[in-house]
Amino acid sequence: RQPLVSARNIKKHFKVKQGTLKAVDGVSFDIYPGETFGLVGESGCGKSTTGRTILRLVKPSGGELFFDGVDIFKLSEAELRKKRREFQFIFQDPYASLNPRMTVEAIVEEPMIINGLYKDDKERKARVIELLQLVGLSAEHASRFPHEFSGGQRQRVGIARALAVNPKFIVCDEPISALDVSIQAQVINILIELQKKMELTYLFIAHDLSMVRYISDRVGVMYLGNMMEVAASDELYSHPLHPYTKALMSAIPIANPEIQRNKKRIVLQGEVPSPIDPKDECPFVERCPMAEGKCRESKPALREIQPKHFVACHLV
Numbered sequence: 001r002q003p004l005v006s007a008r009n010i011k012k013h014f015k016v017k018q019g020t021l022k023a024v025d026g027v028s029f030d031i032y033p034g035e036t037f038g039l040v041g042e043s044g045c046g047k048s049t050t051g052r053t054i055l056r057l058v059k060p061s062g063g064e065l066f067f068d069g070v071d072i073f074k075l076s077e078a079e080l081r082k083k084r085r086e087f088q089f090i091f092q093d094p095y096a097s098l099n100p101r102m103t104v105e106a107i108v109e110e111p112m113i114i115n116g117l118y119k120d121d122k123e124r125k126a127r128v129i130e131l132l133q134l135v136g137l138s139a140e141h142a143s144r145f146p147h148e149f150s151g152g153q154r155q156r157v158g159i160a161r162a163l164a165v166n167p168k169f170i171v172c173d174e175p176i177s178a179l180d181v182s183i184q185a186q187v188i189n190i191l192i193e194l195q196k197k198m199e200l201t202y203l204f205i206a207h208d209l210s211m212v213r214y215i216s217d218r219v220g221v222m223y224l225g226n227m228m229e230v231a232a233s234d235e236l237y238s239h240p241l242h243p244y245t246k247a248l249m250s251a252i253p254i255a256n257p258e259i260q261r262n263k264k265r266i267v268l269q270g271e272v273p274s275p276i277d278p279k280d281e282c283p284f285v286e287r288c289p290m291a292e293g294k295c296r297e298s299k300p301a302l303r304e305i306q307p308k309h310f311v312a313c314h315l316v
């Protein structure tokens, strides 16, 4: 099976006064058609920047991003514009991403107009209603404005807008973390239903590890701009191999108190180091309970340690 998305050595660096801030420093992963690839890691680890970089919402500093076999990073602006409707982005804050002066109908039909889809007015308006219904809203919502909606409804509008151009791939960046806990599951279930109906492929970025496990087929773990481990969701959560993933997983509260008692919480020492001019060493070395001399000699590459289970660690 061919991946729909293939990221190879993706980099996003920023020049800052003190040097070069390496927000994303050589990240590789594949996403297969119809699957959800979860991306986790503490805030500042580069997961959002990775999502933005692969869609070229920010300018990449290096690497290759194959989408359906085409290297998106090599496309001219004009070529990119044509390709763009195939990949969309759902933002964390549905309020900030919706124009407050536009009706819901205008918001959802705008990308169709920009992309020259559904040129017939009637057909386009009908499609807007169809999309609103797909995300659990109704025709009456079309003439309203974003401020008349709850956070959950606004995120539904954001999803309808992303779907308006019939994309194949959607990057969902913390799509539910700004919402009330009571409606988070509803929005997640809408995303899952839509994926089945419309054969969508997702990159799902979040810091809520339980939610990521629930929605993802495979998961990647990032730390300080690097990919530390990639595996099938159940495998990663039940048998993490990288010392950082083990620590992350040990911090997930488990509903069953019996299991909780047997689970040893690994508390990491120290702070996440600065991503400015990192040395050629394991990015996790300062905080790793297993660190040895050779961890400082070079940055470990992401290697397939077991079938379909990738780990970047010198000792695993």
Ligand code: SF4
Pocket: 243, 244, 282, 283, 284, 285, 286, 288, 289, 290, 291, 292, 295, 300, 312, 313, 314, 315, 316
């Ligand atoms: Fe820890 Fe060394 Fe592995 Fe890095 S390479 S995660 S420091 S054991």
Ligand code: MG
Pocket: 047, 048, 174
């Ligand atoms: Mg983020």
